[in-house]
Amino acid sequence: MIKTLFYTFLETKHQEENANNDQLLPQEIEIRPVTRCLWDLSKTLSPHEVWNRGKLQLPMEYIQATILMHIPDLISKIQMMIGHFDLKVKDLDTNTVHTLSFWKDAYEDNFATRETWFREFVKRRSLVAGMVVGMYWDFNVNMLYFSVLE
Incomplete structure (x- = not known):
């Protein structure tokens, strides 16, 4: 499993109203490589x-x-x-x-x-x-x- 960090630049309307706009928080997500079974x-x-x-x-x-x-x-x-x-x-x-x-x-x-x-x-x-x-x-x-x- 490959993990990477990325930053969210677009927020929902609710997050925008209730959050401090100067701070961007990293989120951890899981990226799974897409591999096709070679032999059909x-x-x-x-x-x-x-x-x-x-x-x-x-x-x-x-x-x-x-x-x-x-x-x-x-x-x-x-x-x-x-x-x-x-x-x-x-x-x-x-x-x-x-x-x-x-x-x-x-x-x-x-x-x-x-x-x-x-x-x-x-x-x-x-x-x-x-x-x-x-x-x-x-x-x-x-x-x-x-x-x-x-």
Whole structure:
């Protein structure tokens, strides 16, 4: 916790009438730093997500709350809702940018990627079941950031 002193220069009407105007009193307040959780989405990889026919799934709520809100083109939004779309993903650990192909899973309420996920991340980074990965969407560059946390 960070504490600091500041002086009040504006007083209420009641304080002004009843106080000595020559004296300013310091007040102690608490300032809490605002920190955003960097990883919007963190997940422990399951065996199904790291084998060569496995797929990484992102929940529909996450896609709607981050990616769909910040794509200005209506046609791109429609493509994302009904079918296939490509998404730029930056691997923060290796400082490389990859393109993952996502599609809407017909039987579940999420988006999934298979071949590009396995080739670009699982095989290249030697990911195994039990590893924790984190992802967040950067609104400024319209890119998903990825990192292996544990």
